[in-house]
Every structure is written in C-alpha cells, then in structure tokens.
Amino acid sequence: MYREQIKVLDCTIRDGGLINKHDFDEKFVREVYKAVAQSGVDYMEIGYKNSRELFSSGEYGAWKFCDDEHIKRISDGVESNVKISVMVDIGRVNMDQIKPADQSPVDMIRCAAYVKDVDKVIAMANHFQEKGYETTINLMAVSRDRGPELDEALHQIEEEAKADVLYLVDSFGYFYQEQIEDLVKKYKAIAKSKEIGFHGHNNQQLAFSNTIEAIIHGANYLDATIYGIGQAAGNCPLELLVGFLKNPKFDVRPVLDVISKQFVPLREKIEWGYLIPYAIAGMMNEHPRAAMALREGEHKDDYREFYESIVDSGYGGK
Amino acid sequence: MYREQIKVLDCTIRDGGLINKHDFDEKFVREVYKAVAQSGVDYMEIGYKNSRELFSSGEYGAWKFCDDEHIKRISDGVESNVKISVMVDIGRVNMDQIKPADQSPVDMIRCAAYVKDVDKVIAMANHFQEKGYETTINLMAVSRDRGPELDEALHQIEEEAKADVLYLVDSFGYFYQEQIEDLVKKYKAIAKSKEIGFHGHNNQQLAFSNTIEAIIHGANYLDATIYGIGQAAGNCPLELLVGFLKNPKFDVRPVLDVISKQFVPLREKIEWGYLIPYAIAGMMNEHPRAAMALREGEHKDDYREFYESIVDSGYGGK
Numbered sequence: 001m002y003r004e005q006i007k008v009l010d011c012t013i014r015d016g017g018l019i020n021k022h023d024f025d026e027k028f029v030r031e032v033y034k035a036v037a038q039s040g041v042d043y044m045e046i047g048y049k050n051s052r053e054l055f056s057s058g059e060y061g062a063w064k065f066c067d068d069e070h071i072k073r074i075s076d077g078v079e080s081n082v083k084i085s086v087m088v089d090i091g092r093v094n095m096d097q098i099k100p101a102d103q104s105p106v107d108m109i110r111c112a113a114y115v116k117d118v119d120k121v122i123a124m125a126n127h128f129q130e131k132g133y134e135t136t137i138n139l140m141a142v143s144r145d146r147g148p149e150l151d152e153a154l155h156q157i158e159e160e161a162k163a164d165v166l167y168l169v170d171s172f173g174y175f176y177q178e179q180i181e182d183l184v185k186k187y188k189a190i191a192k193s194k195e196i197g198f199h200g201h202n203n204q205q206l207a208f209s210n211t212i213e214a215i216i217h218g219a220n221y222l223d224a225t226i227y228g229i230g231q232a233a234g235n236c237p238l239e240l241l242v243g244f245l246k247n248p249k250f251d252v253r254p255v256l257d258v259i260s261k262q263f264v265p266l267r268e269k270i271e272w273g274y275l276i277p278y279a280i281a282g283m284m285n286e287h288p289r290a291a292m293a294l295r296e297g298e299h300k301d302d303y304r305e306f307y308e309s310i311v312d313s314g315y316g317g318k
Numbered sequence: 319m320y321r322e323q324i325k326v327l328d329c330t331i332r333d334g335g336l337i338n339k340h341d342f343d344e345k346f347v348r349e350v351y352k353a354v355a356q357s358g359v360d361y362m363e364i365g366y367k368n369s370r371e372l373f374s375s376g377e378y379g380a381w382k383f384c385d386d387e388h389i390k391r392i393s394d395g396v397e398s399n400v401k402i403s404v405m406v407d408i409g410r411v412n413m414d415q416i417k418p419a420d421q422s423p424v425d426m427i428r429c430a431a432y433v434k435d436v437d438k439v440i441a442m443a444n445h446f447q448e449k450g451y452e453t454t455i456n457l458m459a460v461s462r463d464r465g466p467e468l469d470e471a472l473h474q475i476e477e478e479a480k481a482d483v484l485y486l487v488d489s490f491g492y493f494y495q496e497q498i499e500d501l502v503k504k505y506k507a508i509a510k511s512k513e514i515g516f517h518g519h520n521n522q523q524l525a526f527s528n529t530i531e532a533i534i535h536g537a538n539y540l541d542a543t544i545y546g547i548g549q550a551a552g553n554c555p556l557e558l559l560v561g562f563l564k565n566p567k568f569d570v571r572p573v574l575d576v577i578s579k580q581f582v583p584l585r586e587k588i589e590w591g592y593l594i595p596y597a598i599a600g601m602m603n604e605h606p607r608a609a610m611a612l613r614e615g616e617h618k619d620d621y622r623e624f625y626e627s628i629v630d631s632g633y634g635g636k
Contacts, residue, residue, distance in 0.1 A: 176527065176530050176562070177495055177527060177530065177531065177534075178534065202523075204526065204558050204561075204562075205520075205523045205525075205526050205527075205555070205558065206526065206527050207523075208522065208523050208524065208527075209494065209495060209523075209524050209526075209527030209528075210527075212494050212495065213495065216495075216496065227594075237523070237597075239594065239597060240522050240523065240597060240601075243522075243597070243598075243601040244494070244522075244601075252601075252625070253622050253625060253626075256594060256598075256621040256622045256625055257621070257622045259594055259621060260594075260619045260620060260621045260622065264619050273592075274591075274592070276545075276557065276574060276577055276578075279555075279557060279558060279561070280561075280574075283558075283561040283562075283570075301578045301582050302578060303574040303575070303577060303578045304571050304574045304575045304578065307570070307571060307574055308571075
C-alpha cells in the first residue's frame with residue numbers, strides 16, 4: 001500500500017529495552033541503526049529520556065537515559081536520513097535538563113501517558129514542541145478507557161496540544177481489526193489537525209494486521225520493531241511491515257540481514273514473542289505483568305492454571 | 319463474536335502431520351482428541367485418506383491413511399460430540415475403497431484441489447456426498463488463481479457440486495484482510511447455496527486476523543490448529559480462535575492444557591511457526607517448499623540470501 005505520507009518508526013531499542021533494562025551494547029545498537037537507515041525507515045526510537053535523579057545508572061543501561069554522546073556514538077559516520085526519537089513518561093523526566101532541539105541529536109520526543117493524565121501529557125508535549133522538537137502524544141492502554149473520558153481527552157488534545165501526531169496504542173494486545181477501525185475513525189474525526197499513529201502489541205498475533213487496518217483507515221505513523229522484539233509478546237515485526245508497504249524507498253533486505261546476524265542469536269538469550277501467557281493476557285485485556293512474572297518462575301508453562309488465576313482475579317478488578 | 323452457525327474445525331493432526339509424515343503416536347492423538355472434544359470444537363480432522371497402493375505404509379504414519387480401526391482406537395471411550403473429518407487429494411485416494419458413511423467412523427470428507435482441477439474435485443466430492451458423508455471442497459492456492467478461472471470454478475461448484483461447504487484457502491499465507499473481505503464476498507455471491515469456510519496459513523502472522531475477517535463477512539466454517547501447528551509457518555492457532563469466539567459452548571482451557579503438556583515439548587523436537595523464510599515466501603506468494611528446504615540445510619538463517627534467491631527466480635515464474 002503506497003501513501004507518500006506514511007512514516008515508519010522503528011522502536012526496536014526502546015521497546016526491546018523493556019526486556020533487558022535498556023542494556024543493549026553500542027555495537028548492537030549501531031548495527032540496528034545501520035539496518036534501519038538502509039531500509040528507508042523514517043524514525044528510530046532509541047530509548048527513554050529518564051532523569052538520572054530517579055533511576056540508578058548502575059541498574060539500567062544507556063538507553064534508559066539516551067545521553068547525547070551515546071546517540072552520537074552509535075550514529076556517527078553512518079550514512080543516514082533516519083530521524084532519532086526518544087520516549088518520555090509523565091513524571092520520569094526532568095524537562096528543564098532537555099536542551100533545545102537545535103543543540104540535540106534528537107529530532108522527535110514522544111510523550112506517553114494514560115488517558116487520566118491527558119492534562120500532564122499535553123503540557124509536557126507542548127514544552128518540547130516549543131523547544132523545537134517534533135512531538136507525539138501516545139495515549140496508552142485505551143482498551144481500558146473507551147468511555148466518555150477517551151472522547152474528552154481526544155477533544156482536549158485537538159484543542160490544546162501542539163503535538164504533530166496522536167498515537168493510538170494497543171498496550172495490552174487486546175484489539176482486533178473492527179475495534180481498530182472504530183478507534184482510528186474516532187481519533188481522526190476528533191483530532192482533525194493531527195496525524196494519527198498506531199502502536200500495536202502482538203499478544204494475539206494481531207499487531208501486524210491491526211497496523212494494516214490502521215493504515216487502511218488513514219493512520220500515517222506506524223510503529224514496528226525488528227523481529228517483533230519488545231516487552232512480553234513484542235510488537236509489529238518491522239520486516240513484515242516493510243515487506244507490505246509499497247513505497248519504493250523501503251527495502252526489507254537490511255532488516256533481514258540484521259535479524260540473521262543479531263536477532264536470531266539474541267532470541268536464544270532473551271525471550272519475547274508469541275507465548276500462551278501473553279496471549280491469555282491479551283484476550284483478557286490485561287497488562288502482561290502477571291504473565292511476565294509467570295515466565296520467570298518455575299511454572300512458566302502451566303497455562304490453564306494461569307488462565308484460571310486471571311479469571312479468579314476478576315480480570316484484575318473484582 | 320457469537321453466531322450460532324459457526325463451526326470450528328481442528329486440523330491439528332492433519333496439517334501438523336505434514337511436518338512429521340503423519341507419524342503422531344496414538345497416545346498423542348488421543349490427548350488431542352480429548353482436548354478438542356472438551357473445548358466444544360465441532361470437527362477434528364485427523365489426517366488424509368490416501369491409497370496404500372500409492373504410498374508406503376513403512377514410510378508414513380497411520381494418519382496418512384486413517385484406517386477405521388485407528389480412528390476408533392483414539393476416540394473409543396472418550397465422551398465427545400466431535401465429528402471426525404478426513405482430507406482427500408485428487409488422484410491420491412481409491413474412492414471405491416471408502417465405505418458408505420453409515421459403516422465408517424468418519425463424518426466429513428474434505429476434498430482439496432487446485433482451481434484447474436475443479437471438475438475432478440466436484441466429481442470426487444459428489445461421490446462421497448452420495449455415500450452419505452458431509453463434504454467440503456477446498457480450493458487451494460487461490461492467491462495464484464484470481465482471474466476469470468476462479469469465478470468460473472466458483473460458478474461450476476455452485477451449479478454442479480453437492481458439497482455442503484466451499485473453503486477459501488490461503489495456502490501460501492499471502493493474503494491480508496482486504497483481500498479476504500473481497501474473496502469471501504465473491505465466494506458468497508457466487509456460491510449462494512454453500513456455506514463458506516476459511517483455512518489460513520500463518521506465514522505473515524495473519525492467519526488469525528484473516529480468520530476474523532472471514533467471520534465478519536459471513537464464513538461459518540473455520541479451521542485452526544492447536545498452538546498453530548502445521549506445515550511451515552502453521553495455521554490459525556485454535557487457542558486464539560476459541561478465545562475470540564463468544565459462543566458459550568467453547569472452552570479454551572482444555573486447549574491450554576494440552577499445549578502445556580504435549581505441544582510445548584513437541585515444539586522442542588519439530589519446528590513450525592513464524593520464521594523469516596516462511597514470512598518471505600508469504601510476502602512473495604510462493605509455496606513454502608524452498609523455505610522448508612532452507613530450514614533443513616546448513617544455511618537456515620541466511621535470510622537475505624534466501625530473499626535474493628526468490629527474487630532471482632522471478633517469484634518462481636520468470
């Protein structure tokens with residue numbers, strides 16, 4: 001499907017970093033950067049911009065903080081048109097420490113928040129937009145917040161936020177295509193001045209098809225990760241998305257190459273992707289944290305018992 | 319999604335048998351049968367009905383032939399409403415050796431063929447329908463045959479075939495939801511008197527979403543396999559489909575149980591599911607045989623080279 005406005009954002013290192021405390025070594029990140037650049041992908045999200053006052057530098061790797069010098073070290077000398085993105089969460093970043101865009105290797109700052117924090121995320125995104133960054137607002141976990149509070153948040157974003165892009169985020173890998181159609185249409189109808197983005201999770205093997213559905217209904221910013229890496233079930237696989245898009249600038253071969261050389265060996269060491277506990281969490285519209293805890297314990301393959309435990313907990317809200 | 323007419327067909331042993339020459343032991347097949355029965359699934363397809371004159375009994379397991387006594391041994395004594403299905407291919411079955419339905423443990427015979435063999439498959443399906451079986455016609459690989467030959471075949475099936483169900487089959491895991499919508503609508507418009515079925519392959523992680531899309535547009539016969547087992551990338555995972563359907567007769571827990579106990583260990587021994595060479599074959603609308611050969615050789619993770627080799631072969635038809 002060819003639509004010139006479509007932008008692909010690779011968030012391999014950012015979402016993948018949630019599995020390994022953002023501790024990818026520089027050689028690995030540089031190989032990913034090269035592959036992303038060569039494949040014609042528009043943005044690479046390299047990590048979170050967190051305050052070092054809140055998180056220990058000893059406990060987390062470089063991509064929890066994304067210092068300018070780290071970003072420069074993985075990108076210097078690589079021929080590239082890729083823009084660099086970082087993600088920020090409400091209350092975890094010291095905004096005053098972020099330099100203006102013209103003094104930074106970062107091009108885009110993506111601001112993530114739950115619907116209830118819409119005021120905070122608008123203020124944060126406006127702050128960064130005024131510093132010269134491209135900004136997005138990523139409303140997380142909306143599968144749990146589809147009442148009037150969602151409509152209100154969307155109206156408020158349209159009226160008050162300077163952000164370029166508003167993302168629909170399927171945090172729990174819960175949605176299927178009819179719900180994506182409905183939501184993308186709603187986002188576009190209310191947030192008329194914004195581009196719409198989509199970020200899926202792959203709990204039920206629906207991240208790629210939901211991304212296609214979002215494209216069909218007009219979303220132009222599309223998140224994906226190499227070999228689907230990401231927290232728990234992971235994300236929409238970049239290789240499938242790039243293989244699907246018809247824009248001549250995209251080339252799937254560099255992505256295939258880096259999967260062979262870097263991601264197949266990595267998958268032997270750390271786990272992500274389709275696993276039954278994550279599928280159960282997705283069906284139940286649940287955060288995968290209980291499933292992730294199960295996979296780290298002794299009973300990691302006791303699926304029926306895990307299912308019953310989720311049902312017994314009243315889907316987390318009885 | 320609840321629609322009373324929906325029937326789920328588990329083809330774990332039949333499609334899974336393509337990986338191991340149909341050599342599942344009876345205990346394993348009995349465990350699958352129990353799980354399928356307890357989960358409320360409507361049909362279990364247990365293998366192929368092939369002529370022993372054409373295939374060596376030494377080379378292939380029991381489920382290449384599906385003798386009545388084998389079927390009885392895995393089902394006897396299990397409380398069950400599951401109907402038993404077998405698949406037949408053009409030219410591989412001695413039709414005269416198949417007893418009438420009232421003398422057989424088999425309820426349904428599914429007749430698979432390419433579009434070019436539509437005359438043969440109609441004759442075969444009519445033969446079995448006259449013997450008292452439920453029958454289906456499964457037109458394979460239609461992603462390669464979507465010209466006027468497909469319309470003609472569909473008209474001919476509507477006019478001449480006694481089969482109850484006509485299956486749309488995405489043999490190469492090539493389709494995405496817009497194509498499924500288009501084809502299900504076409505099948506229903508032409509084959510007005512038939513129920514429509516869907517059988518997907520999971521090369522691009524689209525088997526489940528394509529099955530949902532087929533449901534949305536009125537397909538009532540849905541194929542799936544436990545843990546997505548099947549040739550190459552496998553099929554729509556039964557656990558996801560049963561988790562999605564709202565019909566109260568379905569229960570996902572027995573499927574989860576048999577995955578824990580039987581399929582997790584089996585997946586350590588034989589390979590199926592999402593792997594890059596199968597994804598490439600799917601994108602290219604190719605039979606997975608080259609990808610399967612790659613996975614059995616020394617260069618099984620040389621994805622870029624495999625991609626180039628498929629491009630160089632002109633998608634198999636230059």
